[in-house]
Amino acid sequence: MSDVTAERAIPDTPPAEENYLTAGTSLASWLLTTDHKRVALLYMATITVFFFLGGAAAVMMRIELVTPQGDLLSDDAYNRAFTFHGVVMVWFFLIPSIPNILGNFLLPLMIGAKDLAFPRLNLLSWYIFVIAGILAIYTLLAGGVDTGWTFYTPLSTAFANGQVLAAAAAVFVAGFSTIATSVNFIATVHLLRAPGLTWLRLPLFVWAIYATSIVMVLATPVLAMVLLLIFAERAFGIPIFDPLRGGDPILFQHLFWFYSHPAVYIMILPSFGVISELVTCFARRRVFGYNFMVYAILWIALVGFLVWGHHMFVSGQSMLANLVFSFLSFVVAVPSAIKVFNWTSTLYRGQIVFDAAMIYALGFIGLFTIGGLTGLFLASVPVDVHVTDTYFVVAHFHYIMVGGAVSALYGGLTFWWPKITGRMHPESWARFAAILMFFGFGFTFFPMFIMGFLGMPRRYHIYAPEYQIWHVLASAGAVLLAVAYLLPMGYFGWSLFRGRRATANPWGATGLEWQTSSPPPKENFFAPPVVLQGPYNYHPEHAGPPSLEREPHEPQGGPTERAP
Amino acid sequence: MSLALWPATASEQAAHIDGLFTGLLVVTGLILLLVAGLLLLFCIRYRRGTQAKRGDLPEFLRRDVELGWTAATLFLALFLFWWAGTLELRASMAPPEALEIHVVAKQWMWKARHPNGAREIDALHVPRGEAVRLVMTSQDVIHSFYVPAFRVKQDVLPGRFTEMWFRPTRTGEYRLFCAEFCGTQHSRMGGMVTVMEPEDYASWAAAQPQEQDLPGEGEALFTALGCAGCHAPASAVHAPVLQGVYGRMVHLADGRTVRADQAYLRDSILQPQRDVVAGYAPIMPSFAGLVDEADLQRLVAYLQSLRGEAAR
Ligand SMILES: [Cu+2]
Numbered sequence: 001m002s003d004v005t006a007e008r009a010i011p012d013t014p015p016a017e018e019n020y021l022t023a024g025t026s027l028a029s030w031l032l033t034t035d036h037k038r039v040a041l042l043y044m045a046t047i048t049v050f051f052f053l054g055g056a057a058a059v060m061m062r063i064e065l066v067t068p069q070g071d072l073l074s075d076d077a078y079n080r081a082f083t084f085h086g087v088v089m090v091w092f093f094l095i096p097s098i099p100n101i102l103g104n105f106l107l108p109l110m111i112g113a114k115d116l117a118f119p120r121l122n123l124l125s126w127y128i129f130v131i132a133g134i135l136a137i138y139t140l141l142a143g144g145v146d147t148g149w150t151f152y153t154p155l156s157t158a159f160a161n162g163q164v165l166a167a168a169a170a171v172f173v174a175g176f177s178t179i180a181t182s183v184n185f186i187a188t189v190h191l192l193r194a195p196g197l198t199w200l201r202l203p204l205f206v207w208a209i210y211a212t213s214i215v216m217v218l219a220t221p222v223l224a225m226v227l228l229l230i231f232a233e234r235a236f237g238i239p240i241f242d243p244l245r246g247g248d249p250i251l252f253q254h255l256f257w258f259y260s261h262p263a264v265y266i267m268i269l270p271s272f273g274v275i276s277e278l279v280t281c282f283a284r285r286r287v288f289g290y291n292f293m294v295y296a297i298l299w300i301a302l303v304g305f306l307v308w309g310h311h312m313f314v315s316g317q318s319m320l321a322n323l324v325f326s327f328l329s330f331v332v333a334v335p336s337a338i339k340v341f342n343w344t345s346t347l348y349r350g351q352i353v354f355d356a357a358m359i360y361a362l363g364f365i366g367l368f369t370i371g372g373l374t375g376l377f378l379a380s381v382p383v384d385v386h387v388t389d390t391y392f393v394v395a396h397f398h399y400i401m402v403g404g405a406v407s408a409l410y411g412g413l414t415f416w417w418p419k420i421t422g423r424m425h426p427e428s429w430a431r432f433a434a435i436l437m438f439f440g441f442g443f444t445f446f447p448m449f450i451m452g453f454l455g456m457p458r459r460y461h462i463y464a465p466e467y468q469i470w471h472v473l474a475s476a477g478a479v480l481l482a483v484a485y486l487l488p489m490g491y492f493g494w495s496l497f498r499g500r501r502a503t504a505n506p507w508g509a510t511g512l513e514w515q516t517s518s519p520p521p522k523e524n525f526f527a528p529p530v531v532l533q534g535p536y537n538y539h540p541e542h543a544g545p546p547s548l549e550r551e552p553h554e555p556q557g558g559p560t561e562r563a564p
Numbered sequence: 565m566s567l568a569l570w571p572a573t574a575s576e577q578a579a580h581i582d583g584l585f586t587g588l589l590v591v592t593g594l595i596l597l598l599v600a601g602l603l604l605l606f607c608i609r610y611r612r613g614t615q616a617k618r619g620d621l622p623e624f625l626r627r628d629v630e631l632g633w634t635a636a637t638l639f640l641a642l643f644l645f646w647w648a649g650t651l652e653l654r655a656s657m658a659p660p661e662a663l664e665i666h667v668v669a670k671q672w673m674w675k676a677r678h679p680n681g682a683r684e685i686d687a688l689h690v691p692r693g694e695a696v697r698l699v700m701t702s703q704d705v706i707h708s709f710y711v712p713a714f715r716v717k718q719d720v721l722p723g724r725f726t727e728m729w730f731r732p733t734r735t736g737e738y739r740l741f742c743a744e745f746c747g748t749q750h751s752r753m754g755g756m757v758t759v760m761e762p763e764d765y766a767s768w769a770a771a772q773p774q775e776q777d778l779p780g781e782g783e784a785l786f787t788a789l790g791c792a793g794c795h796a797p798a799s800a801v802h803a804p805v806l807q808g809v810y811g812r813m814v815h816l817a818d819g820r821t822v823r824a825d826q827a828y829l830r831d832s833i834l835q836p837q838r839d840v841v842a843g844y845a846p847i848m849p850s851f852a853g854l855v856d857e858a859d860l861q862r863l864v865a866y867l868q869s870l871r872g873e874a875a876r
């Protein structure tokens with residue numbers, strides 16, 4: 001494949017015209033930028049810090065859990081570690097990761113716009129995020145929280161002695177950043193599409209980000225509200241959830257999961273978009289069933305709001321409610337299945353190349369399928385009663401959100417890295433990391449399904465000895481996984497300085513973002529693109545890709561004129 | 565340490581749930597094989613450079629297949645829902661003759677009381693073959709009663725009673741866990757469930773020392789000593805109602821405000837003249853000498869136990 005690699009890189013001369021990276025080098029030019037591409041990089045830096053912090057907490061837990069006794073951490077320290085891990089990974093890593101890094105960078109490029117609809121709001125949302133992040137770190141320094149990321153009442157309002165208010169404030173503030181970003185994305189997709197880019201010509205990544213933004217706008221206020229109620233009860237003693245004073249602890253769970261189930265889709269929908277871009281490009285095929293892919297995204301976004309009660313099958317909820325939520329949870333599984341089938345069928349009669357990004361995408365499909373299928377177990381009330389609040393659930397959602405969303409993030413970064421930085425990453429290292437990530441993930445989390453089914457409850461600092469073997473396996477796998485996560489940071493960093501310069505379109509992809517230079521100029525395009533057809537035209541309409549040559553494929557936008 | 569892949573199965577429900585679980589394993593296993601198989605097949609057959617036939621997709625693949633598997637997955641989902649749902653409905657109600665055991669959870673222990681008054685902590689003895697119904701409540705945060713071998717789990721809530729039932733089918737010792745995170749020592753909040761032959765259970769229950777029930781005995785004293793005559797809500801005497809007194813701020817006749825802690829309650833009984841509640845005549849007689857320390861403890865425990873009920 002050396003011929004292909006050679007085509008992707010160009011001689012190492014600094015790019016002739018100015019690009020968004022060279023358009024200003026002072027600190028202020030970064031901290032006061034309104035360029036969506038720079039804001040995306042600001043987010044990338046911040047989110048990486050939180051990925052490290054959340055990951056460090058996970059490492060401590062995995063080390064602690066090697067033995068059944070508590071030997072590294074005290075009870076409280078362990079409880080604080082998993083709470084910190086959950087809060088940081090959910091709100092400061094997973095939720096913002098793909099939308100705010102890749103979405104921010106790519107959305108305007110993919111629709112042929114110069115920037116987001118509200119560039120300054122975009123910068124503001126980063127600052128809000130940073131404030132929230134500082135609050136989260138303050139929470140840690142001030143001693144941490146010991147409620148779990150779910151903040152269940154009355155534990156969080158009346159009994160926990162950690163920094164519940166600080167943690168709640170951090171999440172509350174982060175919510176405003178989320179809302180600002182999503183409003184911006186929605187407006188951008190509505191207002192700034194290039195001429196000819198109709199809704200059903202949008203790349204699936206844009207659809208995914210758009211649907212995610214709608215879920216964010218609708219769900220996040222509910223989170224803000226329930227956090228305010230926690231504040232009212234804990235700080236001012238106003239009984240909302242305290243049953244001894246007329247409150248209802250279950251009310252909290254309804255409100256919390258009304259947000260947090262859609263939040264699962266906030267975390268996974270964007271990766272659906274990423275995977276659709278990757279699979280089509282490296283299989284050189286039009287996506288199978290484009291319309292169904294769009295409907296599936298919208299269906300998930302809608303029905304995702306109606307299934308929160310599946311987190312409460314053992315909470316004392318009525319039988320009728322259990323059955324209704326169980327039914328809806330089964331129904332919401334259908335569109336996810338469609339997506340998996342369609343990605344698989346996209347490979348059929350393709351011309352598949354196993355570049356690193358594609359390996360990530362294939363790994364994603366495998367892991368997401370396992371995560372989704374185990375969701376069927378949890379949607380069945382009698383089985384859920386047994387495995388809820390055990391490691392089975394831990395394994396299930398890590399398969400979706402880590403095996404799924406994080407693999408997609410790494411895959412997406414690998415794919416768009418040349419566009420973002422103008423440099424190629426070392427391909428063989430990237431493939432190695434992608435394979436290691438897949439297996440490391442499996443070794444870490446598959447044992448958790450087994451121990452969960454055997455009855456190992458989650459959030460246990462010490463545990464019964466019969467579960468040790470599974471914990472040891474998981475901890476050993478976590479070592480591989482940690483290496484797989486750190487490796488790309490190493491070679492991405494290296495490529496920034498030593499990587500070969502990328503061509504405008506190293507993968508021969510069709511999206512508009514590839515029709516401009518790598519890295520793009522500040523204004524994204526030298527001449528405003530015009531769109532004449534739908535996405536993924538990797539081969540003529542009633543044909544397929546040839547077996548060997550990469551051409552012909554037609555970029556989505558008409559060829560853009562270079563500025564003189 | 566033996567390597568078990570399947571948890572012990574020790575209740576009637578467990579057998580049913582395992583049936584459903586196995587069914588799900590088979591169905592999802594097949595789907596996974598299908599997806600993984602197709603992925604592998606396509607990846608090998610259509611990798612760049614192979615001579616496999618490419619070109620346009622056959623017409624039927626483009627629409628019918630998509631509609632077909634959408635319908636098929638929907639149908640499969642509905643079928644699984646029906647299976648799980650009927651199982652759940654069938655198992656929901658405890659049989660009327662079930663043995664009723666009361667369980668109280670608190671940070672970080674389980675307390676159980678059997679119908680004959682036998683009590684135990686972090687342990688539960690139950691007869692084999694009989695339906696057992698647990699009526700549970702919590703004194704502080706939410707806990708969850710979980711016995712993996714029975715495949716049952718139920719959250720235990722403060723200020724509310726939740727129930728669950730099971731019919732043990734195999735004698736032996738099984739682990740009991742708290743499954744809902746409940747604070748510092750959550751992972752230590754567990755114990756053992758012992759399933760015994762019914763005869764053994766009967767003799768075990770009879771042999772249990774009837775543990776003290778301070779508040780219960782205090783309640784009896786409260787009536788016996790005549791406290792109720794003045795303090796009962798319906799009493800003709802003008803005396804404060806004691807529901808919820810513990811922990812409350814009390815305004816006294818001399819203008820002070822004090823918290824009704826344990827010491828205050830003791831004083832109120834032994835030296836009622838010292839802290840007279842505002843708005844009441846100092847007519848309460850001193851009980852110093854009439855009640856010994858043990859009785860005093862019982863009375864105070866009873867007054868403390870009135871705490872929750874008032875608010876409910
Ligand atoms: Cu959910």
Ligand SMILES: [Cu+2]
Nearest residue numbers: 707742746753
């Ligand atoms: Cu507990």
